[in-house]
Amino acid sequence: MSPQKYIEVCFSPLLFPAALQGNEIIVVIDVLRASSSIAAAIGNGVKKIVPVAGIDECFSYREKGYLLAGERKGIKVSGFDLGNSPFDFMNANLKGAQIAMTTTNGTQAVQLAKNTDKVIFGCFLNLNYLVSWLQTQNQPIICLCAGWENKFNMEDTLFAGALVHHLKGHYGLSDNCDASIAAEQLYIAAKNDLYAFLENSSHRKRLAKLNIDEDVKYCLTPNQLQVIPIMENGAIVKLNPQHLEMPELNVHSIENK
Amino acid sequence: MSPQKYIEVCFSPLLFPAALQGNEIIVVIDVLRASSSIAAAIGNGVKKIVPVAGIDECFSYREKGYLLAGERKGIKVSGFDLGNSPFDFMNANLKGAQIAMTTTNGTQAVQLAKNTDKVIFGCFLNLNYLVSWLQTQNQPIICLCAGWENKFNMEDTLFAGALVHHLKGHYGLSDNCDASIAAEQLYIAAKNDLYAFLENSSHRKRLAKLNIDEDVKYCLTPNQLQVIPIMENGAIVKLNPQHLEMPELNVHSIENK
Numbered sequence: 001m002s003p004q005k006y007i008e009v010c011f012s013p014l015l016f017p018a019a020l021q022g023n024e025i026i027v028v029i030d031v032l033r034a035s036s037s038i039a040a041a042i043g044n045g046v047k048k049i050v051p052v053a054g055i056d057e058c059f060s061y062r063e064k065g066y067l068l069a070g071e072r073k074g075i076k077v078s079g080f081d082l083g084n085s086p087f088d089f090m091n092a093n094l095k096g097a098q099i100a101m102t103t104t105n106g107t108q109a110v111q112l113a114k115n116t117d118k119v120i121f122g123c124f125l126n127l128n129y130l131v132s133w134l135q136t137q138n139q140p141i142i143c144l145c146a147g148w149e150n151k152f153n154m155e156d157t158l159f160a161g162a163l164v165h166h167l168k169g170h171y172g173l174s175d176n177c178d179a180s181i182a183a184e185q186l187y188i189a190a191k192n193d194l195y196a197f198l199e200n201s202s203h204r205k206r207l208a209k210l211n212i213d214e215d216v217k218y219c220l221t222p223n224q225l226q227v228i229p230i231m232e233n234g235a236i237v238k239l240n241p242q243h244l245e246m247p248e249l250n251v252h253s254i255e256n257k
Numbered sequence: 258m259s260p261q262k263y264i265e266v267c268f269s270p271l272l273f274p275a276a277l278q279g280n281e282i283i284v285v286i287d288v289l290r291a292s293s294s295i296a297a298a299i300g301n302g303v304k305k306i307v308p309v310a311g312i313d314e315c316f317s318y319r320e321k322g323y324l325l326a327g328e329r330k331g332i333k334v335s336g337f338d339l340g341n342s343p344f345d346f347m348n349a350n351l352k353g354a355q356i357a358m359t360t361t362n363g364t365q366a367v368q369l370a371k372n373t374d375k376v377i378f379g380c381f382l383n384l385n386y387l388v389s390w391l392q393t394q395n396q397p398i399i400c401l402c403a404g405w406e407n408k409f410n411m412e413d414t415l416f417a418g419a420l421v422h423h424l425k426g427h428y429g430l431s432d433n434c435d436a437s438i439a440a441e442q443l444y445i446a447a448k449n450d451l452y453a454f455l456e457n458s459s460h461r462k463r464l465a466k467l468n469i470d471e472d473v474k475y476c477l478t479p480n481q482l483q484v485i486p487i488m489e490n491g492a493i494v495k496l497n498p499q500h501l502e503m504p505e506l507n508v509h510s511i512e513n514k
Binding site: 019 | 407432443458
């Protein structure tokens with residue numbers, strides 16, 4: 001195993017600057033729901049998504065022909081075209097669209113990572129496809145959990161743990177930090193029923209008030225999408241990997257929803 | 258359960274400022290080895306320990322009659338009287354001593370917490386005794402894991418998880434953060450053999466190079482001490498709780514070592 005090939009997990013954006021060397025692939029993780037919605041959008045043919053931190057900045061994209069998407073505290077921003085549900089992005093009319101997006105935690109994490117070499121987006125929806133691609137790479141990986149207002153959250157940790165678990169044969173663990181060991185242990189405890197494991201988590205309780213249980217169930221169903229969203233010139237687009245074997249999709253594909 | 262009574266876990270000192278409201282009991286956790294050594298020292302009759310961040314500041318205490326203790330990168334500072342092994346502090350000659358102490362991570366965490374209401378020190382050595390006392394309190398609790406150079410570490414997390422596990426009937430979990438849920442899950446996975454569970458952790462690997470396996474084994478053996486070190490006027494002293502039932506000590510008491 002190349003010494004370059006290790007995987008590290010940051011449980012909060014606050015822990016990211018100290019972890020970053022500059023040569024890593026950063027996997028931005030905001031399972032509920034930004035990275036899931038981004039994967040759904042790009043998988044559905046959206047041409048590009050510009051992540052922006054603030055609502056005002058987002059509005060400035062309308063005159064450039066962009067659709068506006070995003071939430072605050074889980075609720076669609078007033079005046080925006082789309083919220084933060086992956087189902088919002090599955091409309092056939094969105095093929096080729098350009099979207100400006102702001103979310104409470106996800107796009108803030110992107111801002112933090114945007115000056116690094118490769119920034120991609122991970123979620124359970126594209127787990128196996130992402131794993132297949134990462135196996136072919138030869139750089140360290142940092143899993144950047146968006147968390148909730150810079151705090152640790154469980155669903156992002158579980159996905160980071162899933163990456164560690166599935167990449168262990170190809171990547172070592174960072175010597176500096178036990179977060180990857182912890183994330184994998186939690187994933188192992190949770191993987192047979194992610195939904196039940198997360199029942200007492202703070203974010204599921206928060207989202208329960210929004211009545212978006214279908215979103216949560218979808219976001220926790222692995223392997224619905226064969227897509228990797230990647231940052232290029234400030235926008236999220238579809239990575240077109242060469243020679244990548246397609247892993248099997250989950251039986252519950254988007255078309256079945 | 259009083260709404261005041263909740264327990265939160267900070268995996269890194271970097272996450273502490275956002276968690277702090279100001280009315281909490283802060284449990285400083287640096288299992289390998291600062292909080293274990295502090296508990297051993299105070300349990301052995303050391304009168305007080307002044308935690309200082311820097312080595313130079315530590316040396317300035319010598320002329321005030323203090324002994325100097327501490328490490329950098331796990332190794333006793335050259336010219337100091339004592340290192341950071343709990344066994345260093347079990348000498349009968351230390352009864353009544355005043356010690357100035359600096360450690361890589363532990364005393365930095367103390368500095369961060371020093372302006373809060375109550376700062377106490379937790380480790381496996383005083384687990385049950387600490388739990389018994391915390392059960393009688395009526396304030397929120399923050400478990401402040403010292404970590405390693407501000408990164409997540411496993412042994413501090415496991416002890417925070419032990420506190421969550423044993424206090425769950427008396428304290429709720431914070432609604433804002435899943436760290437307490439994660440810490441407890443990891444403790445449950447590890448509790449039957451903490452030593453084996455930590456075998457692959459970064460800090461155990463780091464300490465293995467120092468040949469201090471006896472320290473590690475001792476620090477991971479719960480309930481050796483009936484003592485709670487507490488900050489008072491800038492120094493760590495022995496808390497003298499009233500009407501506190503003494504939980505049973507582990508059969509492997511200090512005297513048997």
